[in-house]
Amino acid sequence: MDKNKIQVIVVGGGLAGLISSICLQKAGVNTLLFEKKEYPFHRVCGEYISKEVKPFLERMDLFPDHLKPSELTRFQLSDIKGSMAEVDLPLGGFGISRFQLDDFLYQKALNAGVKVKTKTEVSDIVFQDNEFKINLKTGETLTSEFVINAYGKRSKLDKTFDRPFIQKKSPFLGVKYHAKVNFPKDLIGLYNFKGGYCGVSHIEDDKVNICYLARRENLKEYRGIAEMEEAILHQNPLLKNIFESSEMLFDKPEVINEISFERKASVENHMLMAGDTAGLITPLCGNGMAMAIHSGYLASSSIIKLFEGELKNRNEVETEYQNIWQKNFSKRLWVGRKTQNLFGNQMRAGLSVKFLRNFPSIAKSLIQQTHGEVF
Numbered sequence: 551m552d553k554n555k556i557q558v559i560v561v562g563g564g565l566a567g568l569i570s571s572i573c574l575q576k577a578g579v580n581t582l583l584f585e586k587k588e589y590p591f592h593r594v595c596g597e598y599i600s601k602e603v604k605p606f607l608e609r610m611d612l613f614p615d616h617l618k619p620s621e622l623t624r625f626q627l628s629d630i631k632g633s634m635a636e637v638d639l640p641l642g643g644f645g646i647s648r649f650q651l652d653d654f655l656y657q658k659a660l661n662a663g664v665k666v667k668t669k670t671e672v673s674d675i676v677f678q679d680n681e682f683k684i685n686l687k688t689g690e691t692l693t694s695e696f697v698i699n700a701y702g703k704r705s706k707l708d709k710t711f712d713r714p715f716i717q718k719k720s721p722f723l724g725v726k727y728h729a730k731v732n733f734p735k736d737l738i739g740l741y742n743f744k745g746g747y748c749g750v751s752h753i754e755d756d757k758v759n760i761c762y763l764a765r766r767e768n769l770k771e772y773r774g775i776a777e778m779e780e781a782i783l784h785q786n787p788l789l790k791n792i793f794e795s796s797e798m799l800f801d802k803p804e805v806i807n808e809i810s811f812e813r814k815a816s817v818e819n820h821m822l823m824a825g826d827t828a829g830l831i832t833p834l835c836g837n838g839m840a841m842a843i844h845s846g847y848l849a850s851s852s853i854i855k856l857f858e859g860e861l862k863n864r865n866e867v868e869t870e871y872q873n874i875w876q877k878n879f880s881k882r883l884w885v886g887r888k889t890q891n892l893f894g895n896q897m898r899a900g901l902s903v904k905f906l907r908n909f910p911s912i913a914k915s916l917i918q919q920t921h922g923e924v925f
């Protein structure tokens with residue numbers, strides 16, 4: 551193996567990209583990661599991570615214990631009018647901001663020997679003569695044997711690759727705040743409002759994450775986010791109370807548009823797709839971060855198997871990854887898409903609350919179906 555040659559280029563330094571590049575480099579595979587932003591930075595995310603990934607992170611010395619993530623063990627659901635029910639979470643999770651977590655993993659990637667180029671955007675990738683040509687926005691071109699695309703839920707690259715999901719307009723937007731507010735430390739709240747739902751839970755340093763998914767058509771009726779929140783989210787008395795008693799810690803909220811939950815391919819033109827690039831699970835499942843970590847690990851493992859001689863060629867790497875991705879994630883994504891329909895509508899949300907209250911063990915097993923096995 552030529553140690554100086556770039557063997558894998560990873561595009562995107564969120565959880566999927568950082569984890570895959572750390573795993574590859576630790577296994578002796580020469581890896582270069584491109585991230586278009588500069589760490590640390592905020593992202594729209596509920597920042598609740600399912601515990602299924604904790605043993606893996608601990609094994610790899612990647613669990614940020616020193617940042618003191620919150621421990622989340624209870625789940626509360628409300629309908630639009632504020633009627634609620636509660637269950638203990640089957641597995642539970644922890645809360646930590648992406649501002650801290652991604653920066654911590656970035657430092658870990660550097661320590662592992664990953665070459666990381668921040669503030670560098672990849673503009674195109676072409677597969678030719680059994681290798682990849684990666685074009686940067688700066689005009690530079692690099693080559694590598696493998697590419698892992700972990701550039702998130704939506705990127706200009708999706709248009710460049712002409713991926714089918716990008717043709718469809720998505721009605722959803724996401725909004726996030728960090729706040730100081732009196733809220734139970736061990737609770738994750740999911741509160742419905744007309745056309746959407748809002749998650750509330752603790753992260754590190756006594757801060758609370760308030761993050762919601764709304765329909766863009768809601769926003770169009772009002773002059774901005776604040777007016778929409780007052781008119782629509784505050785109709786739920788629980789949300790009204792949380793918003794009104796919160797001291798918001800950002801000057802303005804983090805906002806993203808065009809969030810698509812459509813199906814995507816896990817391998818495209820020989821590139822392995824990881825995290826949201828392979829499929830975004832609906833946020834109500836609270837599982838996208840765990841899936842990004844897990845799929846980053848699986849994508850890197852498939853490539854490592856080739857370098858270690860367990861797989862014979864590129865074709866076997868692609869088939870291995872496609873199969874293992876399907877086995878681990880496709881059912882969860884499907885359940886997520888189906889349950890999303892229960893939210894944002896008073897009648898359906900009201901029925902969900904009654905269901906949670908009257909059949910807590912069945913509800914727990916449904917929650918489990920959107921989560922994976924501990925690994």
Ligand SMILES: Cc1cc2nc3c(=O)[nH]c(=O)nc-3n(C[C@H](O)[C@H](O)[C@H](O)COP(=O)(O)OP(=O)(O)OC[C@H]3O[C@@H](n4cnc5c(N)ncnc54)[C@H](O)[C@@H]3O)c2cc1C
Binds near residue numbers: 838
């Ligand atoms: C409203 C909302 C709430 C959510 N809440 C939760 C939650 O509570 N718990 C949970 O587990 N999941 C949640 N999720 C899902 C979770 O945020 C994602 O699944 C997770 O962030 C995916 O990680 P990733 O590494 O795939 O992508 P990302 O974290 O999005 O990282 C992709 C990176 O690629 C970079 N990039 C993009 N294009 C390029 C390019 N061309 N060149 C170089 N770099 C590029 C971007 O700058 C970015 O840093 C939520 C999602 C939404 C929308």
